[in-house]
Amino acid sequence: MEETVSTAQATQPVKSGAAGAAIFPGSDSRKFNYFEPKGRKATHYEDVTVDVQPDPERYLLQDWIISFPDGTPTYSKTWTKALSSDWHKFRAVDQEWERTHYQRQSTICGMVQGVIENARKSGAPKRFDKAWVKVLQDHLGAYKHAEFGLGTSMMQAQRYGYTQMINTAILTNSSYKMRFAQDLTIYLAEIGLDVEGFDTGAGKKHWLEDPIWQGVRKSTESIMGATDYLEQYLATNFVFEPLVGELFRSGFIMQMAAGQNDFATPAVVAAAEADYERNLANSVELFHILTTDKQHAAHNTALFNGWMKKHAELAAAAANGLQPLWSQPRVKVFSFADAQAQAKNRLESICSEVGLAVP
Amino acid sequence: MAASLTLNKITSQKGISIGEAANRVADLGWTPSYVQEAMTFPTDYKISRVPRDPMKQVLRSYFPMQEEKDNRVYGALDAALRGDMFRNVEPRWIEWMKLFLAIIPFPEISAARSMAMVGRLAPGEELRTGFTMQMVDELRHSTIQMNLKKWYMENYIDPAGFDITEAAFGKCYASTIGRQFAEGFLTGDAITAANIYLTVVAETAFTNTLFVAMPSEAARNGDYALPTVFLSVQSDESRHIGNGHSLLMAMIHDPSNHDLLERDLKYAFWQNHAIVDAAIGTFVEYGTTNRDKTKESYAELWHRWIYEDYYRTYMLPLEKYGVKIHHDDVAAAWDRIVKKDYVHLTAQFFAVGWPVNFWRIEAQTEKDFEWFEHKYPGWYAKFGEFWKWYAKLSKPGETNILFNGDVGYVYPHRCWSCMVPCLIREDFVCDEVDGKMYTYCSEGCRWTHKVAFGGEYKGRPTPAMGRFSGRREWEDCYHGWDLADAIKDLGFVRSDGKTLVPQPHLRFDTKDMWTLDHVRGHTLGSPLRGFRALKAGAERDAAVAEYRKGFTINPVH
Numbered sequence: 083m084e085e086t087v088s089t090a091q092a093t094q095p096v097k098s099g100a101a102g103a104a105i106f107p108g109s110d111s112r113k114f115n116y117f118e119p120k121g122r123k124a125t126h127y128e129d130v131t132v133d134v135q136p137d138p139e140r141y142l143l144q145d146w147i148i149s150f151p152d153g154t155p156t157y158s159k160t161w162t163k164a165l166s167s168d169w170h171k172f173r174a175v176d177q178e179w180e181r182t183h184y185q186r187q188s189t190i191c192g193m194v195q196g197v198i199e200n201a202r203k204s205g206a207p208k209r210f211d212k213a214w215v216k217v218l219q220d221h222l223g224a225y226k227h228a229e230f231g232l233g234t235s236m237m238q239a240q241r242y243g244y245t246q247m248i249n250t251a252i253l254t255n256s257s258y259k260m261r262f263a264q265d266l267t268i269y270l271a272e273i274g275l276d277v278e279g280f281d282t283g284a285g286k287k288h289w290l291e292d293p294i295w296q297g298v299r300k301s302t303e304s305i306m307g308a309t310d311y312l313e314q315y316l317a318t319n320f321v322f323e324p325l326v327g328e329l330f331r332s333g334f335i336m337q338m339a340a341g342q343n344d345f346a347t348p349a350v351v352a353a354a355e356a357d358y359e360r361n362l363a364n365s366v367e368l369f370h371i372l373t374t375d376k377q378h379a380a381h382n383t384a385l386f387n388g389w390m391k392k393h394a395e396l397a398a399a400a401a402n403g404l405q406p407l408w409s410q411p412r413v414k415v416f417s418f419a420d421a422q423a424q425a426k427n428r429l430e431s432i433c434s435e436v437g438l439a440v441p
Numbered sequence: 442m443a444a445s446l447t448l449n450k451i452t453s454q455k456g457i458s459i460g461e462a463a464n465r466v467a468d469l470g471w472t473p474s475y476v477q478e479a480m481t482f483p484t485d486y487k488i489s490r491v492p493r494d495p496m497k498q499v500l501r502s503y504f505p506m507q508e509e510k511d512n513r514v515y516g517a518l519d520a521a522l523r524g525d526m527f528r529n530v531e532p533r534w535i536e537w538m539k540l541f542l543a544i545i546p547f548p549e550i551s552a553a554r555s556m557a558m559v560g561r562l563a564p565g566e567e568l569r570t571g572f573t574m575q576m577v578d579e580l581r582h583s584t585i586q587m588n589l590k591k592w593y594m595e596n597y598i599d600p601a602g603f604d605i606t607e608a609a610f611g612k613c614y615a616s617t618i619g620r621q622f623a624e625g626f627l628t629g630d631a632i633t634a635a636n637i638y639l640t641v642v643a644e645t646a647f648t649n650t651l652f653v654a655m656p657s658e659a660a661r662n663g664d665y666a667l668p669t670v671f672l673s674v675q676s677d678e679s680r681h682i683g684n685g686h687s688l689l690m691a692m693i694h695d696p697s698n699h700d701l702l703e704r705d706l707k708y709a710f711w712q713n714h715a716i717v718d719a720a721i722g723t724f725v726e727y728g729t730t731n732r733d734k735t736k737e738s739y740a741e742l743w744h745r746w747i748y749e750d751y752y753r754t755y756m757l758p759l760e761k762y763g764v765k766i767h768h769d770d771v772a773a774a775w776d777r778i779v780k781k782d783y784v785h786l787t788a789q790f791f792a793v794g795w796p797v798n799f800w801r802i803e804a805q806t807e808k809d810f811e812w813f814e815h816k817y818p819g820w821y822a823k824f825g826e827f828w829k830w831y832a833k834l835s836k837p838g839e840t841n842i843l844f845n846g847d848v849g850y851v852y853p854h855r856c857w858s859c860m861v862p863c864l865i866r867e868d869f870v871c872d873e874v875d876g877k878m879y880t881y882c883s884e885g886c887r888w889t890h891k892v893a894f895g896g897e898y899k900g901r902p903t904p905a906m907g908r909f910s911g912r913r914e915w916e917d918c919y920h921g922w923d924l925a926d927a928i929k930d931l932g933f934v935r936s937d938g939k940t941l942v943p944q945p946h947l948r949f950d951t952k953d954m955w956t957l958d959h960v961r962g963h964t965l966g967s968p969l970r971g972f973r974a975l976k977a978g979a980e981r982d983a984a985v986a987e988y989r990k991g992f993t994i995n996p997v998h
Contacts, residue, residue, distance in 0.1 A: 096949045099535060099598050099663075100527035104949035108601035108935035108942070112594055116608035116932075130587035133607035134546050136620075141611025143918055143931075145911035147621055147860075148628040151896070151904060155911075156628045180581040181511055181588075188508035191501050202454055230469035234560060234569060237576060241482075241557035241627070246550065253553060253580055260573050261500045267465050268501060271457045282465065290471060300475040307476035 116141070120173045127177035135246035137170070161242040162312040163385050165378035169244040171371055174251040175363040183254055187261060190353045194265050198272055201346035207273040213412045214342035215277055218270065221407055222347070223285015224295045225330055226266035229354070231302040232322065233259030235314050242311035251364040252315055258357040269350050297403035298326055301396040316386060317393040319365040320436070323358055324428040325397035326404070331355060333421025334407060341413035366435050373437045387439050394429075394441035401425065463497040463570070470566025482558040482631040483905040486698050491565035492691035495683040503574055507581065510673050514585065517669040518592060526665055527596050532801070532947045534662035535593060537728035539602035539800035541720070542590040543610040544619030545651075546583040548626065552644075552681075553579030555627040555635035562631055563688055571684045578677040589670045598949060601935050601942045602799040609799040612931045614915035615720075615791065618860045622716045625709075629894075629907020632692070633705045640685025642709035646751035647717045648678050654742040655721055661731035693762045700899050706756070707767040708893040711885035714774040715859035718743065722784030723791060727805065732812035740779045740816070748775065770885060777865060777883075785817070785824055786864035792831050793843055793850055796924060796960050798943040799933045804832035829997045835945040837955045842945070844924070844963040849995040854968045854988070855914050858886035866991035871972070871981075878973050917967040925961035 096104045101112070114124065117132045124132075135157065136142040146155035154160070159169070178186075201207065210218070236256035243249040274280035289295050305317045332355060336348040372382040401422060408418040433440045457465075556576040560569055594603035602609065610616045626639040652675035656668035692698045722739045737745070752771050760766055777783040792802050805813075805828040813820040827850070834842045842848055853862035854869065857879040863869045868883045874891050881887040890909060897903055912918055919927040928934060933942040939956040946953065975981040 096598065098528045099530040099532045100525070101596050101598060101600070103528075103598050106599075106949050106951045106954060107937040107940035108604075109599060109949075111604040111936050112600050113604065114591070114594070114606065115604050116606075126588075129591050130584040133611075134550055134583060134587060136547070136607070136611045141608040141932075143612045144617050144913065144915060146624065146628075147617065147909065147911035147913055148624040148907045149910040150628060151906060151908060153908070153910070156624045179584040179588075181515070181584070183577070183580070184504055184508040184511055187500075187504035191504045195501065199454065227469060227471060233573070234470070237560050237573060238478075238481075238557045240576070241554045249550075249554065250580065253576060257573070257577050260570075261504070263469055264466050264500045264570075267469060268457070268462050268499065271462065271465050275455055275457065283468075286468060286471070303473040303476040306473060306478050309479045309481060 117170075125173075125177055127179050127182075128173065130179045131246050131250055132170070133246070135249065137245070140170070157242075157244060159244055161244075162310050164310075164312050164372055164382050165375070166244075166372055166382075167375050167377045169248070172245065172247050172251075172368050174247060174254075175367050176251075176254070176360040178250070178254045178360075183257065187257065190261070190265075190356075194269070194350050194353060197346055197349040198269055202272065202276055205276070206344070206346055207276040209343045210273075210277070211342035211344075211412050213410060214339070214344060215280065217338075217342075217407070217410050218273070218344075218347065219280055219282075219284050220288045220292070221285075221294070221410075222266060222335060223270055223282070224288040224292065225298075226263050226270070226285060227289040228298055228302045228322075228326070229259050229266065230263035231306050232318050233257075233263055235302075235306040235308075236318065238306075239311035239314045248368065251361075251368070252311070255315070255318070255361045255364070258354075258361065262354045262357065265350055265353065269347075273346070294403055294406055297396070297400035301326060301393070301400040304393065304396050310389075313389045315365055316369060316389055319358075319362050320369070320432050320438075321390060321393040321397050321429075321441075323362065324432065325394065325425050326400050328355070328358065328428060329401055329421050329425045330404060330407075333416065333418075333424055334404075337416035337421070338411045338413075341415045342411055362432070366432065369436045369438075383437060386436075387441070390433070390438055390441045459499065459502070460497055462499045462501075463494065463567075466499050466570055467494065467565070467567040470569060478561050480561065482562075484562060484630050484632040485901075485903045485905045486630075486632040486692055486701055487695050488563055488632075488688075488691050489695055490691040492563050492568045492687040494567040494571045495687055496571060496680050498574065498680070499570070500574070503577075507578075510676065511581075511585075514669055514673050518589075518666055521665050521669075522596065526663065527598070529663040530597070531662035531664075531730045532598060533730055533803055534659065534664055534728050535597050536599075536602075536801040536803075536947070537724045538590075538593060538664075538667065539606070539609075540613075540615055540798070541655075541724060542586060542593070542603075543606045543613070543799070544616050544720075546586045546590075547610065547620065548623035548643075549579050549583035549586065551623040551626045552639055553577075553583070555639055558627065558631040558635045559688065563691060568684060568687055571680065571687070575677075575681050575684055578681070581677070582674045585670055585674065589666060592666065599801070602801075605799065605932055605942070608932055613799055614794070614797065614860075617915060618716055619720065621860050622713070625712065630903070630905040632688075633701075633708075633906065636685055636688050637702070637705035638709040638712075640681055641689055642706070642713050643717075644678055645682045645685060645755060646710070646747055647713045648675060649746035649750065650717060650721050650725075650739075650742060652678070654739070654746065655725055658725045658729050658731070661733075661736075662729055693759065693764060696763060699764050700901065701903070703765050703767070704893050704898055706759075706764070707770060707885075708889050710767065711770055711774070711883075712859055712889060714747075714770075714777075715856070715861055715882065715886060718774070718778060718783060719787040719859075719861045722778070723788045726784055726813075727788040727791075727802075732808050734812060734815050738816040739784055743775070743778055747771075773883075773885065777868075779817075781865045781868070782817075782820075782823065783865060785813075785820065787861065789824065789827055789850075790853065790862055790864055792828075792945070793852070795943050795945045796841055796843055796928060796941065796955075797931060797933070799931075800942075801944045801947055803945070803947045804828050804835060806832075824994075826994045826996055830994065831945065833997055837953065837959045841924075841955075841960055841963070847995060847998075849993055851992040852968065854880040854972065855916065856880065856882035856886050857909065857913055858882075858890045860913060860915075863988075867989050869985065869988050871985060880969060880972060914967055914969045916965060917969065919965040920967040920970060922965050923961060924963040924965055925957040927965055928957065928960065
């Protein structure tokens, strides 16, 4: 067969630019062949992600060609204290690339908008319990700033990772946090149109001044101020999220809302819980690789345990600070102790998956 | 029946305006008081004013808009396949996409990373929302372009070169030039890199030639996919241009920033010109088979997009703030394109170096000659013989043009700054930096390395400014290597272990294809090593004078 094609071409040059129009060495090489897929075949995510950020240890012949004034190159392994025998091993569990990211984000935007529109059309915000409206105004309004802080923190962190896979996972995590912070902002502004006297500026005031929120703010600012990007990523998903984020979102807002005639807020907040499941899966995968690294497992485990301890202390103080919130709604359906027990379970299960000590 | 009844009217309810939503979103930030954010990417600039976000967009409208844009792109790719695009596509064009698409996803993702660098610098939070969207946009651009490349690999007649794309990006001399462009976005002074170099110059000026002019040429060559993807990419750029301009305006009122602004506008313009015009000029002029004399040449496109659009309507108005604009460089860049044959010399160099490329380049033909002569009078006398040589030496068994002494081509020095070789011979300069001798393609590039990338500027310390590093002369990496061994090390060999990925023609028959054996027996060398070995004074001066005289291509016999 190959012989025939070859003879035919000798008299008549190939006219088509389509695959299969001629057979010659390399004409069937239709897969990216410079990386090892995680599974049997490369996924679409791997094809568009792996090795886009190069590495002198792989193919970067001429090394990085611009450096910072102290000689640090464009990307450096020294930007985290964690060590790895293969930074390129990690693949994001959620396999996100641009198309899947926009599809998911856009779906959430549509869902949230639909919920809000329907709730407002049916006059629901006017029927929210009055005490609950104040909770939303002051405390959900305060919490949105924590989400924003973590989003900007991860926007910073996505500059530092040693591979494209790590940085993209952190980037999409940042994007989810930013969207949720804005979801809450716009949601509160919209229900504020329907509820007389609703003060959309109150949330920020509580965030900055209310003693209930100062622990959360300190915990958030500690993550934002961390200079190790993996510390930021770990502290967000392994510590802040279970001990403070989920505690407030699931253990308070979502549990309490229905009892206060509010069916809208849980749907808006639920999107963040689904985001977190994906971000958690990605971070568990990354840190598990590092805590089981064939050369650096002990070093990494000790390092991460230190970060866990530091941030868990802050997060525990933050959570305790929030306790008075559970007594504010008129109808009480879920106690702070129950919520905190769930948070601790979550933390324990994360630690056991990654091989870290429960702080 | 009420004729004016619409779904919108039935479902509409009072909401908050986009402007109000944007204002509320901008109020999400605060000044930390428990723990300060570390300024890990410092700048020597002062930013005293709060920059404003001119776009007033929120993520709730952003994500659905982008998804819609994606749906159009991916739908068009499916339609192109159903319409059998590749049967009619011009391989001459698609081959250059192996180089272009090997380069461009890294600059894109570098732009995403660079948003981290400006995110913390600007006071206020308004623009941070703009930076967030740009960060996600750049992930979009990088992966949508990787997807396009995968699609070409799966459907184009010769996938070799696409299949090794990111490995080739790391190894090829040409993609390193693109990397200089990208690393400039995210290394060194945060404002120099992420604001002036990336958004003010690269995105505002040069994406127009990259993402608007080039796709038009793609369409003329039967490639409808590239315009679909890149015009969609370009539609995000207006937001990025807004981000860049807004941050620039927050700094321009402070006269203490003016020296640095003048330095960076000059450096960024010159380097963008040197890199982007070399590459895109070659793709547009030499990667096409369309020789319609009424279409704009790259020089004409440049005049429209860079001179009129950027220089006259964007840069010149900055003078009213007291910033001195580098008019001479704009004129010099124009002269390099229209009088000094910059693009033609670059295409010639790519062709000479074909054995170490990872794409095919075919010879220009009579039809091409006619068009070039029409658009660039005098072209044939300078380049006609060369391309005839190239066609003649495209058959395996001939001595390849890189080492064929009969041709008369003299291998150039490499510019230490833009990394394009020193192709305009009369502009060649050399200088010492920190006690070492370097070669440059132009005075602008010499200034960039020696002055702009120094530890001080006009007597003022610039501790945040980056430095040039790495093995910047590609030829040095293979100094003393046999050409065949270098190609093997580069990985530019097809799956049979002997046929080269690059070929100096578009013939798809095995018997016409060059193998390692056809190129063995020639030794690569570093021009810079030779130059540095010259004695300072008369010996070196004579070498410089000789280089500046240039060379003459011998008639084809």
